[in-house]
Structure formats: C-alpha cells, structure tokens
Amino acid sequence: MSEPLIEVQGLYKLFGNEPKKHMHLVHEGLSKDEILAKTGHTLGLKDINLKIQKGEISVIMGLSGSGKSTLIRHFNRLIDPTEGQILVDGTDVVNLNQAELEQFRRHKMSMVFQRFGLLPHRTVLDNAAFGLSVQGVRKKEAHERAVEWLETVGLGGYENQYPSQLSGGQQQRVGLARALATNAEILLMDEAFSALDPLIRSEMQDQLVELQEKLHKTIIFITHDLDEALRLGSTIAILKDGELVQDDKPEEILLNPATEYVEAFVRDVNRARALNVETVMQPQTFRITSETIAGALKQMRAHKDDYAFHVTDDGYQGTLTQEGLEEAYEENATGKLTEEHYDDVTQIAPDAALEEILPETISADHPVPVVNEEGELQGELSRDALAEILSPESSDNMSATEQVDAKEPTDKKSAEPA
Numbered sequence: 001m002s003e004p005l006i007e008v009q010g011l012y013k014l015f016g017n018e019p020k021k022h023m024h025l026v027h028e029g030l031s032k033d034e035i036l037a038k039t040g041h042t043l044g045l046k047d048i049n050l051k052i053q054k055g056e057i058s059v060i061m062g063l064s065g066s067g068k069s070t071l072i073r074h075f076n077r078l079i080d081p082t083e084g085q086i087l088v089d090g091t092d093v094v095n096l097n098q099a100e101l102e103q104f105r106r107h108k109m110s111m112v113f114q115r116f117g118l119l120p121h122r123t124v125l126d127n128a129a130f131g132l133s134v135q136g137v138r139k140k141e142a143h144e145r146a147v148e149w150l151e152t153v154g155l156g157g158y159e160n161q162y163p164s165q166l167s168g169g170q171q172q173r174v175g176l177a178r179a180l181a182t183n184a185e186i187l188l189m190d191e192a193f194s195a196l197d198p199l200i201r202s203e204m205q206d207q208l209v210e211l212q213e214k215l216h217k218t219i220i221f222i223t224h225d226l227d228e229a230l231r232l233g234s235t236i237a238i239l240k241d242g243e244l245v246q247d248d249k250p251e252e253i254l255l256n257p258a259t260e261y262v263e264a265f266v267r268d269v270n271r272a273r274a275l276n277v278e279t280v281m282q283p284q285t286f287r288i289t290s291e292t293i294a295g296a297l298k299q300m301r302a303h304k305d306d307y308a309f310h311v312t313d314d315g316y317q318g319t320l321t322q323e324g325l326e327e328a329y330e331e332n333a334t335g336k337l338t339e340e341h342y343d344d345v346t347q348i349a350p351d352a353a354l355e356e357i358l359p360e361t362i363s364a365d366h367p368v369p370v371v372n373e374e375g376e377l378q379g380e381l382s383r384d385a386l387a388e389i390l391s392p393e394s395s396d397n398m399s400a401t402e403q404v405d406a407k408e409p410t411d412k413k414s415a416e417p418a
C-alpha cells in the first residue's frame with residue numbers, strides 16, 4: 001500500500017506586493033475577481049489540501065489560470081506560500097535554508113517542461129547529462145549514465161545531434177531522459193506533452209506508463225487534456241480558480257463529478273474507452289462450488305438468480321443456468337458436473353477497456369464472468385450495468401460502488417431438489 005510522499009495543508013497563495021495584508025479578504029470568502037478588483041492581488045491558490053501518493057502518477061487538471069503551475073511550483077519552492085505547509089517526505093520545504101533547498105532541488109525532484117527546455121548549443125548527450133553535471137557528477141560518469149537513459153527513451157544513436165535536429169517528440173524524450181538521469185524520486189511534469197502532435201503525444205504517454213511500471217517514480221503530471229489525465233493518472237485533482245474541486249480516482253471523476261465544472265470536463269469523454277471492466281463490474285457473484293449435478297442444483301435453487309458461476313479450487317470453470325441443471329438432473333441425478341453442463345464460455349478480463357468487451361457482454365444472456373489471468377473469478381458484468389454506465393445521463397445516477405452496495409447479495413428462496 002502506498003503512502004503520501006507530498007502533503008499539502010491549508011495552502012494559500014496570493015500574488016501581489018502585500019499579500020499578507022490582504023489575506024483576511026481571502027478568509028472572509030471574497031472571490032478571486034473581487035479580491036483582484038479591490039486590491040490588485042491575484043488569488044493563485046485557496047486552501048489546498050492534497051496528498052500525493054508515493055509511486056503513482058498524480059494528475060493535476062484545470063482550465064488555464066486555475067493554479068496548476070502555481071501549485072506544483074510550491075513543491076520545489078520555486079514559489080513561497082502565503083500561508084500553509086508543504087511536506088515532502090515529512091520535510092516542511094518552507095523551512096529549508098538555501099543550501100538545503102539546493103540539495104533538495106537537485107536530488108529529490110526534477111522537472112520536465114512543456115517547451116522541452118533544452119540548451120540549443122549543447123549536444124543531446126550534454127543536455128541529457130545536464131542535471132547530473134549540476135549534481136556534481138564527474139563528466140565521464142554523467143555521460144555514461146546519460147547514454148543509458150537516452151537508450152531507455154529510444155534515442156540511442158542521437159547523442160551527438162543538436163536539439164534543433166530532433167523532432168518535438170524526440171526533444172521531449174531528451175527532456176525526459178535528463179529528468180530521469182538525475183535519479184530524482186519525484187518528477188514534476190508541467191504540460192510536458194502539450195506541445196506534441198497527437199500521435200507522438202500518445203506514444204509519449206505509452207512510454208511514460210511503461211517507464212513508470214519499471215521505475216515507480218512519483219510523478220506529478222499537469223495537463224489540460226482529460227483523455228491524457230485518464231490515461232496516465234492514478235488520481236486526478238481538479239482545480240478551479242485556485243481551489244481544489246475534486247481529487248479522486250479517474251473512474252470516480254467520470255462517474256461522480258463533484259461539481260458542474262467537473263461535469264463539463266467529463267461530459268464528452270468516451271467512457272467505453274476510458275473505463276475498464278474492473279471499475280464498473282459487480283464484485284459479488286454467486287458461486288456454485290459443488291462438484292455434483294444434484295449439489296449444484298440445490299445451490300442454484302437456493303439462489304435468487306437463474307444463473308451462477310461454477311468455481312472450484314482451480315478457479316473459474318464455467319457458467320451454469322438453472323434450466324440447464326434441471327435438465328441435467330433429470331437425465332442423471334447422481335452425475336458429476338462436467339464441461340458439457342456449462343452454458344457459456346464467454347469471460348472477460350478485469351483490465352479490458354469497456355469498448356473491447358462491449359459486443360460479447362451486450363449479447364450475453366446472463367452477466368458475464370470477470371476472470372483474471374490466474375483464472376480467478378473477480379466479479380461479473382451485466383448488460384444492464386454496462387448500458388447504464390455508457391448512457392450519457394448516468395453521471396446523475398449512483399456510483400459504481402453505490403450500485404454494488406445496493407444490490408442484495410442473496411435471496412432466501414430455498415427449495416430442496418426433488
């Protein structure tokens with residue numbers, strides 16, 4: 001289980017000459033516009049409380065001017081707060097002295113910029129090694145490490161080129177290699193992929209996810225783009241006018257937007273692509289464990305539905321229907337359950353996107369079993385639940401978790417087989 005690596009508490013930022021003097025207006029609840037009109041000060045952030053988990057990609061989203069850059073620049077103290085605390089790994093960064101702060105910036109965090117931020121007159125290799133040079137690593141070692149990271153991001157062979165000889169995507173890979181080479185635990189990525197064209201951008205997203213699976217960095221990723229946020233984020237924090245309006249898992253943002261502002265963001269999202277089976281399935285399923293036809297029928301009759309999943313010590317075996325079991329029982333009242341008794345072989349994977357499993361789930365007579373790679377039954381997904389999630393009105397309805405809680409696990413309609 002992960003733990004918060006960065007913790008922001010009661011953070012306020014008022015930009016202007018005398019921010020402290022006017023903070024009382026912020027606390028009195030005046031709006032950003034009112035404060036600007038009255039004092040000429042801009043409210044950058046208001047009462048931000050946020051935990052960033054270690055080893056995850058945390059996305060920060062919001063319209064232009066909502067405070068995203070201001071927030072993450074507090075993390076490495078490029079900006080000082082007007083009020084509040086920023087704890088990084090338990091250290092209050094506001095209390096660091098100049099020397100400590102320099103150490104902290106060089107070793108703890110590195111930044112990837114929107115416009116790549118490369119030095120034009122230095123080679124790709126020198127650019128990638130730049131953060132290491134700043135850390136005081138000897139040139140030979142810095143170059144060796146930079147070569148490795150360039151290799152990792154797919155730029156092996158480009159070491160002696162200059163930034164202008166590279167495409168946008170390649171330049172951004174140099175920026176990424178430079179940030180990764182410093183071995184900093186935390187990567188701050190402010191609109192890092194926004195300047196790239198869609199195809200390259202999507203490649204970079206894939207690469208970041210792939211790297212993250214290996215490296216387990218803590219990545220704070222700012223974006224305007226919800227699709228990008230959904231693709232990358234373990235959590236998504238949404239800012240509006242300097243306030244945090246929602247900080248949630250992506251599926252909760254999609255299914256339960258906290259405010260109209262968030263809803264406007266998520267309205268046009270292709271849910272079938274953005275959500276996977278696991279986030280919308282019903283985890284409770286009725287399992288038949290008996291190995292005999294009579295035993296299975298007895299379990300089935302005691303259950304409210306007319307289908308169930310046969311599960312043994314070896315995991316999920318197949319779907320049984322009451323009708324099928326009644327017939328099998330009539331033919332052979334003392335027989336064992338075998339493959340021929342299973343109604344259907346359809347099964348879906350928990351990590352599949354909804355769009356991948358749409359046809360087989362919509363056409364199935366019963367909810368389809370969700371089975372993981374180990375062959376274990378994880379839950380079920382019904383045609384109705386799927387249709388509900390994919391219908392445009394469903395954000396007004398209950399969340400996936402609430403739906404699960406509302407569904408009764410069993411029913412007492414018990415009867416013995418004849």
Ligand SMILES: Nc1ncnc2c1ncn2[C@@H]1O[C@H](COP(=O)(O)OP(=O)(O)OP(=O)(O)O)[C@@H](O)[C@H]1O
Nearest residue numbers: 015042043044062063064065066067068069070071
């Ligand atoms: N140095 C500054 N002085 C005065 N106001 C500032 C300063 N930096 C930011 N602001 C104001 O703070 C608010 C938040 O700005 P910020 O740059 O954090 O927004 P953002 O969400 O990163 O926007 P974008 O998506 O356009 O990058 C804005 O209203 C901006 O005008």
Ligand SMILES: [Mg+2]
Nearest residue numbers: 068069070190
């Ligand atoms: Mg910004």
